Amino acid sequence: MTDRRQFLKTCALASAGLALPAPTLAAATAAAAAPAPTALSTWSIIGPKEGFSPLVGTLASMLEFTRTLVLRSARDLTMAQLDHLSDAKANSIGALLLHLSAAESFYQANTFDNRKWGDFPPDLEKRLGDAMSLGDRGRKSIKGHELQFYVDQLNESRARTLAGLKQRDDAWLLGVDDSFVWGPTNNYCKWFHVAEHESNHNGQIKYLKQRLPGAKGDGE
């Protein structure tokens, strides 16, 4: 029996344990990295979401979690702050935000449209290649936008992701791409990477934000 078959079979067996009460923990103060409570009441529940296959919905909840943290970091930044370059090597916070939208779009092309990595439609390369590449290309072309521009781009690519995920099932999510550059890689891994990639750059966004001209507070 394959791992995947075993996985879903065990999944079914595990349902027998659900009458057990969930452990109740109490927590008085925040973790160092903990965000403040938010209006999104379900943001800190990782699990199935209505309208998605169960594992796919679980992935969607992860994408929501890390996106929530990114948007919290970017909140209230001005155009000058979004354009600021901390040194000659740095990417602006605006470029990092657009990079997240670009990465998500390239993974859509790879996993939804079965495009080989590096063999993407020219219009996608043209539209988002600078943001995907960052560095000199990003520094040259990504500037002069208000925060809402980046939020709109992020929302637009996320809407396409969620629409694509809704049409796919858990077997697709666990499906393995044997020829991916990382070695055998399943769609769950590629999309988990999209989520944790937002955290990776959110760490940089927070670092840069605390060093913007006039910023106060200790480093992250």
Next chain:
Amino acid sequence: MTDRRQFLKTCALASAGLALPAPTLAAATAAAAAPAPTALSTWSIIGPKEGFSPLVGTLASMLEFTRTLVLRSARDLTMAQLDHLSDAKANSIGALLLHLSAAESFYQANTFDNRKWGDFPPDLEKRLGDAMSLGDRGRKSIKGHELQFYVDQLNESRARTLAGLKQRDDAWLLGVDDSFVWGPTNNYCKWFHVAEHESNHNGQIKYLKQRLPGAKGDGE
């Protein structure tokens, strides 16, 4: 029916779809954020792992994925590089590595031992409080170690995590802590956070690494 019950029920139903062939994608080149292929042949498969309940094993594979990226970033750094402070606000790369081990240990205390966040055993606070806090406390006390020290600390806390997770089931993972500081938060979310928190600081580690004295290359 609760979401959790629905989740596992749907999980069972989904097994019917498993006879479908997994989509085969081809990929020629790496994503911007893509690591090089690794000897860990399963590192880029997110899914169940032998010895774990299926969803718990899926989480364990996420922890392995982000940890692999962190260790790759830290590889070959010298003590001087691990201790380097890029500015007065900065954390050293060494302190960030120990912070990851500390965060994991505090989440063990919270989720395995049911300790309230902020009400931890004094020996844990004493041993890892500086690493958890970072900032001045970390800058003062975390220095003078070779990379192996940090790797050992990371391995030690990870071994305790995996041992704890092996003893727990999927119902536990989905169990909700209604009094957590983020609002209702399940164990899946807390441990997903431990994984993506590594990515958050890995983004910073890569940023700092590219700005070490003598470092070459463009920024991240």
